[in-house]
Amino acid sequence: MTPAPTTQPPAAPATPAQPAAPATTTAPATPAASATTTAPATPASAPAAAPILPTLPTEPTAPTAATRTTIKPVDLRGILKYVPRFKDQIFIIALDGSIIADENFGNLLVDIAVLRSLGIKPVLVHGIGKQLRELSEQRNIPITDIIGTGVADAATLDLAIRATSRVSHLILEGLTQNAIKCAITNAIHAIPLGILHGIDHQYTGKVDRIDTGFLTTLIEKDITPIVSPIGFGPDGKALRINSDLLAAELAEALRASKILYLSPSAGLVIKNELRRDIAATALAAILEKTPDHLTPVMRSKAANAIRAIGTGTPRVHLIDGRDADSLLNEIFSNEGVGTLIYGNDYQQIRRAKRSDVRAIHNLLRGAVRREELIYRTQQAIEKNIDQFYVFEIDESLIGCVSLYFYPDKPQLAEIGSLYVMPTHQARGIGRKLVDYACLKAKDHGAETAVALSTQSYSFFVATMAFEETTKQILPEARLKLYEVSGRNPKVLVKPL
Numbered sequence: 001m002t003p004a005p006t007t008q009p010p011a012a013p014a015t016p017a018q019p020a021a022p023a024t025t026t027a028p029a030t031p032a033a034s035a036t037t038t039a040p041a042t043p044a045s046a047p048a049a050a051p052i053l054p055t056l057p058t059e060p061t062a063p064t065a066a067t068r069t070t071i072k073p074v075d076l077r078g079i080l081k082y083v084p085r086f087k088d089q090i091f092i093i094a095l096d097g098s099i100i101a102d103e104n105f106g107n108l109l110v111d112i113a114v115l116r117s118l119g120i121k122p123v124l125v126h127g128i129g130k131q132l133r134e135l136s137e138q139r140n141i142p143i144t145d146i147i148g149t150g151v152a153d154a155a156t157l158d159l160a161i162r163a164t165s166r167v168s169h170l171i172l173e174g175l176t177q178n179a180i181k182c183a184i185t186n187a188i189h190a191i192p193l194g195i196l197h198g199i200d201h202q203y204t205g206k207v208d209r210i211d212t213g214f215l216t217t218l219i220e221k222d223i224t225p226i227v228s229p230i231g232f233g234p235d236g237k238a239l240r241i242n243s244d245l246l247a248a249e250l251a252e253a254l255r256a257s258k259i260l261y262l263s264p265s266a267g268l269v270i271k272n273e274l275r276r277d278i279a280a281t282a283l284a285a286i287l288e289k290t291p292d293h294l295t296p297v298m299r300s301k302a303a304n305a306i307r308a309i310g311t312g313t314p315r316v317h318l319i320d321g322r323d324a325d326s327l328l329n330e331i332f333s334n335e336g337v338g339t340l341i342y343g344n345d346y347q348q349i350r351r352a353k354r355s356d357v358r359a360i361h362n363l364l365r366g367a368v369r370r371e372e373l374i375y376r377t378q379q380a381i382e383k384n385i386d387q388f389y390v391f392e393i394d395e396s397l398i399g400c401v402s403l404y405f406y407p408d409k410p411q412l413a414e415i416g417s418l419y420v421m422p423t424h425q426a427r428g429i430g431r432k433l434v435d436y437a438c439l440k441a442k443d444h445g446a447e448t449a450v451a452l453s454t455q456s457y458s459f460f461v462a463t464m465a466f467e468e469t470t471k472q473i474l475p476e477a478r479l480k481l482y483e484v485s486g487r488n489p490k491v492l493v494k495p496l
């Protein structure tokens with residue numbers, strides 16, 4: 001367990017009275033009624049820090065169950081503003097084994113029901129570390145690895161399977177008590193980790209493939225998948241997988257917008273200091289240079305958070321799973337209560353090179369056919385390659401944008417050739433490309449960004465805060481081109 005940070009008071013009771021499954025028995029009968037019903041029955045387990053969500057006691061001390069259920073309209077408005085933003089998004093909720101054994105688990109299940117009622121699609125992944133250790137002690141069977149990254153011998157795998165059955169069942173039971181349809185899946189196809197540095201890792205595996213079709217089918221039918229840290233090898237036999245890694249792999253495969261790691265720690269503690277947020281690049285540097293500033297448990301989460309961000313998951317949160325309301329507070333408040341690990345929004349954008357010409361031409365072809373963009377020959381793209389910026393994932397071009405400064409009106413910069421591959425649309429890439437182009441335009445001294453659009457003007461208006469104006473804003477030479485094109489696009493502007 002990560003030591004409590006010096007800057008944060010401990011947020012939960014040290015040891016739950018009944019580690020195995022007390023939480024499920026405390027789950028309220030009416031799960032989706034409101035976030036405030038998640039308050040634990042005993043005030044003693046309320047978080048020490050003032051919660052941001054609707055738990056607003058009228059008395060400053062020892063809130064009672066009654067005061068904790070008071071929702072002010074302002075709180076509700078605060079929550080509702082997030083609903084359209086998060087609707088239909090997949091959140092990977094990764095629960096450490098110890099959180100499933102914690103008395104707050106019942107509250108977390110209710111909160112998961114709240115998320116679902118707001119249109120969010122949770123996918124649950126769980127660990128088994130605590131249960132595995134307990135089983136090993138109870139049965140006096142030594143184990144070779146707890147967290148799923150070391151060597152798992154046959155006895156360890158056997159106990160891991162037993163621990164997994166127990167934990168998955170507890171989740172199944174808890175979700176059932178909250179009237180949530182769910183399913184334990186065999187969607188994780190694994191292969192053995194193999195021999196690393198001369199050591200055979202035996203029954204420890206890594207993800208080979210995720211059956212996203214299967215998981216998506218469940219999600220679309222409003223069934224919450226439960227994914228256990230046991231994958232299935234090519235022969236169908238079980239392999240133990242680290243649950244932090246599994247969460248990162250799932251987030252990538254399902255294009256989740258968040259991973260929420262719930263562990264018994266207030267967040268990411270680096271050199272005894274609780275961090276509220278950190279960029280993935282800064283965290284990667286710490287992991288490389290001073291890994292001992294983090295505990296081994298947090299190192300695993302940090303490394304997998306960085307991995308997830310690198311493969312396109314925008315945000316990873318580390319939250320105290322023992323803390324009542326922490327899940328909802330982290331999601332529905334600007335400040336959050338745990339640690340947010342975020343990517344550098346623009347690291348995947350770079351200036352186009354001559355060698356990108358063909359890829360850009362291919363990228364834009366489909367949009368040209370649909371008259372979304374104007375046709376440009378490869379030669380024209382090559383001639384103006386300095387105007388293009390590309391968005392790259394794993395060395396493949398996923399999107400592009402161009403930026404043009406009018407010689408006769410330098411205070412204006414035109415944003416054009418904006419395109420995101422259909423497979424990667426609706427993941428914020430278009431927004432990043434336009435934001436980036438605006439930043440570049442401003443750096444060059446432009447005061448206003450202009451975009452001409454025939455079909456995506458509502459993207460510029462609704463998503464990018466551009467406003468419609470008349471073509472008269474265009475400089476003379478550009479206006480002539482506008483007239484001869486006959487496309488009659490809307491002219492949109494945004495002050496920089």
Ligand SMILES: CC(C)(COP(=O)(O)OP(=O)(O)OC[C@H]1O[C@@H](n2cnc3c(N)ncnc32)[C@H](O)[C@@H]1OP(=O)(O)O)[C@@H](O)C(=O)NCCC(=O)NCCS
Pocket residue numbers: 367372373416417418419420421424425426427428429430431432451452453454455456457458459460462463
């Ligand atoms: C327009 C385009 C670049 C948006 O890229 P994207 O990566 O899918 O967009 P993002 O993920 O950053 O933004 C998504 C938001 O934009 C909205 N959006 C996306 N495409 C839209 C469109 N064509 N019209 C209106 N809104 C659109 C989404 O509904 C979403 O809104 P929300 O955040 O409220 O849910 C992309 O759809 C595209 O390449 N379209 C074809 C080419 C094109 O029309 N280019 C513009 C020429 S000027």
